[in-house]
Amino acid sequence: xxxxxxxxxxxxxxxxxxxxxxxxxxxxxxxxxxxxxxxxxxxxxxxxxxxxxxxxxxxxxxxxxxxxxxxxxxxxxxxxxxxxxxxxxxxxxxxxxxxxxxxxxxxxxxxxxxxxxxxxxxxxxxxxxxxxxxxxxxxxxxxxxx
Amino acid sequence: xxxxxxxxxxxxxxxxxxxxxxxxxxxxxxxxxxxxxxxxxxxxxxxxxxxxxxxxxxxxxxxxxxxxxxxxxxxxxxxxxxxxxxxxxxxxxxxxxxxxxxxxxxxxxxxxxxxxxxxxxxxxxxxxxxxxxxxxxxxxxxxxxx
DNA sequence: CTGCAAAGGCAATTCAGCTGCAATCGGCCA
DNA sequence: TGGCCGATTGCAGCTGAATTGCCTTTGCAG
Numbered sequence: 001x002x003x004x005x006x007x008x009x010x011x012x013x014x015x016x017x018x019x020x021x022x023x024x025x026x027x028x029x030x031x032x033x034x035x036x037x038x039x040x041x042x043x044x045x046x047x048x049x050x051x052x053x054x055x056x057x058x059x060x061x062x063x064x065x066x067x068x069x070x071x072x073x074x075x076x077x078x079x080x081x082x083x084x085x086x087x088x089x090x091x092x093x094x095x096x097x098x099x100x101x102x103x104x105x106x107x108x109x110x111x112x113x114x115x116x117x118x119x120x121x122x123x124x125x126x127x128x129x130x131x132x133x134x135x136x137x138x139x140x141x142x143x144x145x146x
Numbered sequence: 147x148x149x150x151x152x153x154x155x156x157x158x159x160x161x162x163x164x165x166x167x168x169x170x171x172x173x174x175x176x177x178x179x180x181x182x183x184x185x186x187x188x189x190x191x192x193x194x195x196x197x198x199x200x201x202x203x204x205x206x207x208x209x210x211x212x213x214x215x216x217x218x219x220x221x222x223x224x225x226x227x228x229x230x231x232x233x234x235x236x237x238x239x240x241x242x243x244x245x246x247x248x249x250x251x252x253x254x255x256x257x258x259x260x261x262x263x264x265x266x267x268x269x270x271x272x273x274x275x276x277x278x279x280x281x282x283x284x285x286x287x288x289x290x291x292x
Numbered sequence: 293c294t295g296c297a298a299a300g301g302c303a304a305t306t307c308a309g310c311t312g313c314a315a316t317c318g319g320c321c322a
Numbered sequence: 323t324g325g326c327c328g329a330t331t332g333c334a335g336c337t338g339a340a341t342t343g344c345c346t347t348t349g350c351a352g
Binding site: 013014016051053054056058076 | 330
């Protein structure tokens with residue numbers, strides 16, 4: 001059952017409670033772009049007895065296995081996101097923390113071209129756009145909800 | 147004399163030995179894209195008796211004053227660079243650490259367009275392209291030189 | 293030249309993230 | 323179904339970047 005198990009097996013990882021729980025959290029649409037600390041907090045709320053160290057270890061394993069992607073948004077801490085099928089970049093509101101995903105082939109193409117022109121074989125990139133919601137009311141609501 | 151002094155004054159900062167020295171280091175073409183720790187090491191080599199805490203404080207003040215820009219390359223530590231006149235983004239070789247600056251109006255324009263379309267007023271962005279030098283020999287040499 | 297707010301030095305602190313080790317658990321095999 | 327062995331976990335302590343508190347020193351306005 002459950003694709004979590006198969007996903008974990010595919011990555012060569014044993015199916016353990018911490019890993020399944022963490023995977024569940026990441027799959028929750030409300031918890032995309034989440035930090036290690038926040039994963040830990042949610043586990044505590046769920047009453048799961050899982051240590052912070054384990055959270056870090058599991059997230060690293062998932063990262064190695066390509067199950068998720070690590071982002072370095074501004075603010076110091078790493079943020080994780082399940083690796084879907086599609087590549088995309090991020091647009092972040094610095095006031096309410098909202099994260100919007102986007103894709104743009106023109107930018108992607110330009111990047112490759114630039115790297116090529118400079119004698120670099122591009123392996124990956126990070127593109128974050130930072131700003132503030134123009135809809136300030138909605139933004140405020142989001143901010144209040146943390 | 148020296149534009150350092152005027153630059154510091156303009157920022158509302160007293161002209162002190164640590165600040166002048168750090169500014170000098172940043173102005174050295176060999177030391178663009180340098181970390182706080184590395185600034186500190188260079189100061190030690192110069193025989194300057196300046197504490198690491200001061201380096202961090204000064205770099206933050208410079209950042210606040212807009213004299214320099216902070217980058218969060220992969221690898222954890224912040225990297226600093228004098229804010230020239232021109233905006234540019236960065237292309238980083240993960241093997242030798244070489245940093246190439248580039249500018250591309252098409253990407254810039256696209257970013258604004260994307261932010262706009264998503265109801266965000268863009269304040270700034272970070273775009274880093276990561277890869278490996280295709281000239282592996284030269285790359286190796288750079289890597290050896292740290 | 294003098295006073296005092298700004299700045300610096302040092303050591304201790306914070307904070308994210310990682311590790312070593314002993315105890316525990318998953319799951320393959322009989 | 324039960325047992326074994328290596329993978330995994332929890333804990334506590336560690337690391338490395340960056341910051342802060344506190345007291346001393348210094349730039350510079352008057």
